Amino acid sequence: MKTWIFLAAFVAARLLASQAAFVEVVTNGVAGFKDTPMQPDGKWHVHDPERPQPPVVMSGTFSEKATPPCDAVVLFDGKDLSQWRDKKTGGEAPWRIEEGIMVSAKGDIETTNQFGDIQLHLEFREPTPAQGEGQGRGNSGVFFMGQYEIQVLDCYINKTYADGATGGLYGQHPALANACRAPGEWQTYDIIFNVPHFGAKGEVETPAFVTVIQNGVVVQNHQAFRGATNWRSPGKYTPHGPTGPIALQYHNNSVSFRNIWVRPVPVVNDP
Ligand code: MG
Numbered sequence: 600m601k602t603w604i605f606l607a608a609f610v611a612a613r614l615l616a617s618q619a620a621f622v623e624v625v626t627n628g629v630a631g632f633k634d635t636p637m638q639p640d641g642k643w644h645v646h647d648p649e650r651p652q653p654p655v656v657m658s659g660t661f662s663e664k665a666t667p668p669c670d671a672v673v674l675f676d677g678k679d680l681s682q683w684r685d686k687k688t689g690g691e692a693p694w695r696i697e698e699g700i701m702v703s704a705k706g707d708i709e710t711t712n713q714f715g716d717i718q719l720h721l722e723f724r725e726p727t728p729a730q731g732e733g734q735g736r737g738n739s740g741v742f743f744m745g746q747y748e749i750q751v752l753d754c755y756i757n758k759t760y761a762d763g764a765t766g767g768l769y770g771q772h773p774a775l776a777n778a779c780r781a782p783g784e785w786q787t788y789d790i791i792f793n794v795p796h797f798g799a800k801g802e803v804e805t806p807a808f809v810t811v812i813q814n815g816v817v818v819q820n821h822q823a824f825r826g827a828t829n830w831r832s833p834g835k836y837t838p839h840g841p842t843g844p845i846a847l848q849y850h851n852n853s854v855s856f857r858n859i860w861v862r863p864v865p866v867v868n869d870p
């Protein structure tokens with residue numbers, strides 16, 4: 600009995616300590632953190648609520664009948680989740696298919712295939728009516744090589760710390776623009792991702808680079824990752840191989856996806 604009481608007290612104390620260690624602050628209506636490490640540029644904390652918000656850019660028109668190029672590797676065409684698996688267990692992907700649309704649920708998923716330098720297209724739709732605020736509204740994400748995240752969030756009239764908004768390299772680089780459409784509207788991501796390269800001792804020779812076009816608006820222009828995505832940390836590289844899976848995040852919100860395809864696009868170093 601005594602052991603149980605001691606254990607319960609210990610767990611409660613740890614819980615309180617861990618909550619106290621992460622103090623969210625609200626500045627100008629933006630919730631974020633000031634007790635996190637500084638970014639390497641020394642200007643902002645990771646998830647700093649005072650970091651400038653990406654300017655809002657209203658996107659142009661959008662075709663509802665987009666189809667993949669003929670040489671694309673189709674990752675989702677509305678029929679099944681055969682190209683995906685549960686990221687944690689490697690088992691069946693736990694997401695739902697509803698009327699040809701993939702809906703996030705239960706856990707992260709990743710492709711069964713591995714990719715290197717690629718062009719990725721996907722379409723996503725945030726839940727309507729919008730629920731939650733900040734990071735709690737329509738949160739998902741696209742992880743290249745399973746570890747470098749481009750954030751997916753409902754940032755339509757929803758502020759969050761700049762390095763955690765849609766189109767951002769989460770926790771690292773905010774988007775150049777907020778091109779979010781309203782929840783319930785389909786949005787596009789066209790992303791070019793270049794893998795990082797490591798030297799013989801594991802040092803970073805070239806970082807991972809990413810260019811992101813959201814709804815026809817460039818929101819990242821050949822931006823370097825500072826390392827694998829992490830919460831409350833500016834990111835760190837751990838050497839890895841030349842290919843990895845594409846993962847999609849489940850972050851307690853039901854986000855819809857459709858028309859997902861990829862094209863391997865080698866980097867040609869030929870000036
Ligand atoms: Mg996310």
